[in-house]
Amino acid sequence: MASFPCSIDFIGHIAIVEIPPELEEYKEVVGEAILKAHKRVRTVLAKAGAVEGTYRLRKFEVIAGSGETETVHREFGCIYHLDPTKVYFSPRLSHEHHRVASQVQEGETVIDMFAGVGPFSILTAKSLKSVKVYAIDVNPDAVKYLERNIAANRVEGKVVPILGDARKVVAEKLKGVADRVIMNLPEKAFEYVAAACEALKPSGGIIHYYEFAGGDNPIKKVEAKIKKIVEERAGRKVSKVLAGRLVREAAPYTWQVVLDLKVE
Ligand SMILES: C[S@@+](CC[C@H](N)C(=O)[O-])C[C@H]1O[C@@H](n2cnc3c(N)ncnc32)[C@H](O)[C@@H]1O
Known part of the structure; x- marks a missing residue:
């Protein structure tokens, strides 16, 4: 044994x-x-x-x-109905859910592009009096649980659930509205960076960007890649990297990295 x-x-x-x-x-x-x-x-x-x-x-x-x-999971005073065979959820990301939610300020508009059952969106909304979070997911089961969790946590009106592809949803109804965008789709987030930049207010904002990376310095590697994409695909600029950390080892020699980026 x-x-x-x-x-x-x-x-x-x-x-x-x-x-x-x-x-x-x-x-x-x-x-x-x-x-x-x-x-x-x-x-x-x-x-x-x-x-x-x-x-x-x-x-x-x-x-x-x-x-x-199907179960009910509790995290930082929020409750989440979910079925892990139908939707993504990882208790290993609880620190990130809290770390990001605790940076959001009163009055902000947030877009959670890959929201799942709502662990970033709902904790953010529960922690603040005046906030608007647009929570998007393409999985109908995730949005079904997200809606249930919005009601269970009494954050109706503060979290707006949207079923659809994040890129399309931003292009159709959320251009230029966000102070902050959460991009927790590590294997593909780079494909949505232009959409995230499009979602930010013209004055700029913050992107919480997740990606998988290996090698000697995964944080620096992701930083270089994202700065280039923001400039080349979105015509904007990362004016500051506010934070960068290794979230967890996703596979041998492969890390999930998060960068908090100030974009102008
Ligand atoms: C890694 S999970 C993260 C879920 C949630 N943020 C969390 O921390 O539990 C990524 C989510 O993105 C959703 N997704 C994948 N492609 C998408 C797209 N193009 N637009 C919106 N959601 C998408 C998946 O259905 C999945 O729920």
Whole structure:
């Protein structure tokens, strides 16, 4: 049992583990042990593939418990209804949800381009009296849960859920309105940088930009890439990099990086 899975993600009543190949034949035993050790866990899921596709979903296998996958997750005083088999959600991003939400000022207009079930948008709205957050996602199930979560957290009117492709939504109705844009789609965000710049007010604003990068200095690498894209594709300028940090190791030698960018 030297390789008993050491990292367990908890989403509401669900525990998610990665079973190493050498424990494959004991996965039910692992699942039962997790159920026994964690009283609030009712379903244990084993990862059965990578996060993939437009909706950023992962396949799971039920290895113990009831198999019920719709749950209620609590984070920083907010509640999120979600089903991890239908929508993206990672408790490993909780620090980022809080870090970004705590930078938003009263009176701002925020666009959460890839909002999922709302962890950035809803925490932001719950933390401030006067804020408008346009929360966009292309996955109908994510928007269904987002709407439910807006109601559950009493942030109706402050968070506006929008089903659709972020680029199209910005072009059609959100040009030049935002003080701040959140871009949490690390594998593809660079394709949407021009849209994010288009969404910012003419006077400029802040972009929270996520991307995966490897190599010796992933933060500097992403910084150079994004500065170039902002200039070449959007005709704007990154006037300051307010912060840059490694969020988590997404794969061996590959980091999820976040940059907070002031764009003029
Ligand atoms: C990595 S998840 C992040 C979700 C959420 N921000 C969070 O932290 O839990 C990216 C989300 O972007 C959505 N998405 C992918 N392409 C999109 C697009 N073109 N326009 C809007 N949403 C998109 C996916 O459905 C997914 O919910």
